Amino acid sequence: MNSNLNVEIRPVTPPDVPAIAALAREIWQATYPGIITQEQIDFMLEQRYGHERLYDDLEDLHKWLDQAFHEGRRVGFAFSEIHKGEFKLDKLYIHPDVQRRGVGGQLISNVAERARKAGYPCVILQVNKRNVNAINSYKKYGFVVREVMVDDIGRGYVMDDYVMEKKL
Ligand SMILES: CC(C)(COP(=O)(O)OP(=O)(O)OC[C@H]1O[C@@H](n2cnc3c(N)ncnc32)[C@H](O)[C@@H]1OP(=O)(O)O)[C@@H](O)C(=O)NCCC(=O)NCCS
Numbered sequence: 001m002n003s004n005l006n007v008e009i010r011p012v013t014p015p016d017v018p019a020i021a022a023l024a025r026e027i028w029q030a031t032y033p034g035i036i037t038q039e040q041i042d043f044m045l046e047q048r049y050g051h052e053r054l055y056d057d058l059e060d061l062h063k064w065l066d067q068a069f070h071e072g073r074r075v076g077f078a079f080s081e082i083h084k085g086e087f088k089l090d091k092l093y094i095h096p097d098v099q100r101r102g103v104g105g106q107l108i109s110n111v112a113e114r115a116r117k118a119g120y121p122c123v124i125l126q127v128n129k130r131n132v133n134a135i136n137s138y139k140k141y142g143f144v145v146r147e148v149m150v151d152d153i154g155r156g157y158v159m160d161d162y163v164m165e166k167k168l
Contacts, residue, residue, distance in 0.1 A: 004102030005070050009110050012065035012077065017054045020067065020077055024049045027076075027093040035130045040157050047153070048091070066110060068094075068103055078107035080114065080123075087115035089125040092134075099133075108141045108166075116168045123168065126151075126161040135162065142166045 012020055025045055032041050047053070057063050062082040068075050076094035080087065089111050094103045108123075115123050126149060127134050143164040151159040 002101050004105075005075075005098055007068040007070050007075065007103050007106055009066050009068050009107065012054075012058065012067050014055060014058060016067060016074075017051050017058075019074060020054060020065075021045075021049045021051060023074060023077065023095065024091075024093060027095060030096045031093075031131070032128075035128055036157075043155060043157060044153070063090075064111075064114060066107060068107055070098065070103070076103050076107060078111055080111045083124075087111075087118065087120040087123050089123055092125075104137055105141055108138075112166065112168060121168060122165045124163060124165045126159065126163055129160050129162055135164075138164050138166075 028041055028045055036044075054065075057065060057079070060081075064080045065077065066079070067077045075098045077091065078089065078093075079091040081090050082088070083090070089108065092104055092107060094107075112123050123143075124146070125138065125143065127138065129135075129148070143166040145162045146165045147163045149159075149161045149163050151161065153159055
């Protein structure tokens, strides 16, 4: 097993947007074929990582966009937000080259600390039921399945997810 990587976590800023969108595409293409169709991947990438959407996210006071660097290379990102009164880890994506080396864990700790300081009792997230590696990593970091959720995301696509929560 590879050892953990030390990363520096920094906020995403507007000039980072194209690189975050490109990193998202690279990681999604390595993750979701076999879980959802290519058409749904393209649709969801446009919906969530279109540049204008990311610029809007950066201006939203209820959203936090974190990125992780290892030796100057951008290796992952975590977006968190206040969602319906709860603190949600909305996106967590680590480059395949450095998965399973503790980067996701460090980004989760950072988000959990932010939620704890703001007084929230737990962090929640949604994960595709078939994304077994991600589910296992969330369990490793203290998340448990709270409910099953089928979300209509438009154009006939649904997200077939678990909602997981980690008590703080
Ligand atoms: C899921 C993800 C965020 C976890 O981050 P990470 O930095 O790889 O995870 P960590 O090193 O902190 O934690 C490792 C744990 O994650 C799980 N895991 C992560 N990648 C795995 C893989 N390729 N195969 C098997 N288990 C994996 C294991 O439970 C592992 O624990 P172990 O090494 O003790 O067995 C990351 O692998 C990732 O970005 N995956 C692709 C995108 C994705 O699915 N994102 C989540 C969307 S909800």
